[in-house]
Amino acid sequence: MRFFSANQYVDRHYMGEREFHYRKALEDGNWSDWQQRFRQRLREITGLEQLAKETEELPLEAEIVQTVQMDGYTREKGYLQTEPGLSIPFYLLLPSGGEGPYPLVLTPHGHSRRGKEIYVGNYETEQERSEGVGGDRDIALQAVKEGFAAIAMDVRGFWEMGREEEYAQGKGSSCDPLQKRALMFGRTLIGERVHDMGRVIDYASTRPEIDSSRIVITGNSGGGTVSLFTAALDERIDICIPGSYFCTYRASLLAMHHCDCNFIPGLLQQGEMYDIVGLVAPRPFLAVNGEKDEIYPSFGAREAYEHVERIYAAMGAADRCAIHFGDGGHRYYKEPVWPFVKQQLERLK
DSSP states (O other), X not given: OOOOOHHHHHHHHHTSOOTTOTHHHXXXXXXXXXXXXXXXXXXXXXXXXXXHHHHTTOOOOEEEEEEEEOSSEEEEEEEEEEETXXXXXXXXXXXXXXXXXXXXXXXXXXXXXXXXXXHTTOOSSHHHHHHHXXXXXXXXXXXXXXXXXXXXXXXXXXXXXXXXXXXXXXXXXOHHHHHHHHHHTXXXXXXXXHXXXXXXXXXXXXXXXXXXXXXXXXXXXXXXXXXXXXXXXXXXXXXXXXXXXXXXXXXXXXXXXXXXXXXXXXXHHHOOHHHHXXXXXXXXXXXXXXXXXXXXXXXXXXXXXXXXXXXXXXXXOGGGEEEEEESSSSSOOOXXXXXXXXXXXXXXX
C-alpha cells in the first residue's frame, strides 16, 4: 500500500517561481511599483478588496457601553460596526496621567479562549492570570502602562466574536467554521480580521485623546498574523511587531498542523512571509520569536530575517528592522518591544 506524500507535494510546488518575490524589486530598484502591485494582489486574494467595496458607505458607528477607572488608566468597553449587522467588541485603554493625544497601540490577540480579556488583564481565574502574566500576554495593559493608548479587540472566531455552537462544545474558537464560510464567499478570515482592524483605526481617528498619526500594532501568535497582514495592507500602521509568528511558511504552516485561519488560497504563488514584510518596509519592523517555539521554528525565522534584512538595506532603512529571540517557546516576549517602540516613535517625530 502506498500513501500520499505531503512533503514531496510541498517540495515540488514550493520551488516554483513566486510572482512577487522581492528579488524582482531588488533588481530594478522600483520598490514602490512592486509594493503597490503586490499589496493590491494580497487585497484581492484575502477578500479585503471585496470587503472594502461592500462597506465603503457603512457609517462609522461605535457604542461605548462601559467606562471603568482603573489604577492609572481608564478602560472603556465598546462595540464598533465593521459590516452591516456585525459589530466587534473592543476595549480602549487611556492613561490617566500625562498629556494626550497619545500614540495608539493596537493589540490583536492570538488563539486563546477569552481573546481580548487576557490582553487587558481581565482574568477569570488565577490560573488564567498566571498564564497571561507569565507569557507576557497582557499586551494592551503593558502599552497603557508605558503611556500609550491601547485598543484590544476580539478578532473574528474568538470569545464575543465566536459562535455559540463551539463554546457550547467547550472549544476555544470558531476559526474552522468561520473560515470555511468565508472561503465560500471569496473571503478569508485574515482578510476579515484586517478589515476589522481598519475600522478600528477609522474609529480611533475620531477620538481626540488618540494621535492616529502614530500607530503601533503588536500581538502574539494569531495576533502576530493579524499584526503583519494589517501593517502590510494598511499603510496607516507606523510600527509592526508580530510575536511568535514570523518565520517562513515552508518551516511553519507547511511543516505541521496549524489552525485553518492561517491559510490564504494561492498565497505562495505570490510571495513568502518575508516578501509580505517587504510591504511593511521601510516602516519599522520587529519580529519577536521564541528560541524553542515548535510551531514557528527559530531556524525558519532566522532564514526569513536574512531576506528581510536585504529588503530593508536596499530601501536605506537597515536600522528600522530587528529580530529578538526569547529563551522560551511559543509566547510573547515584551522585553525588546517597548524600547523599540519608543525609539522608533522618537525617530518618526
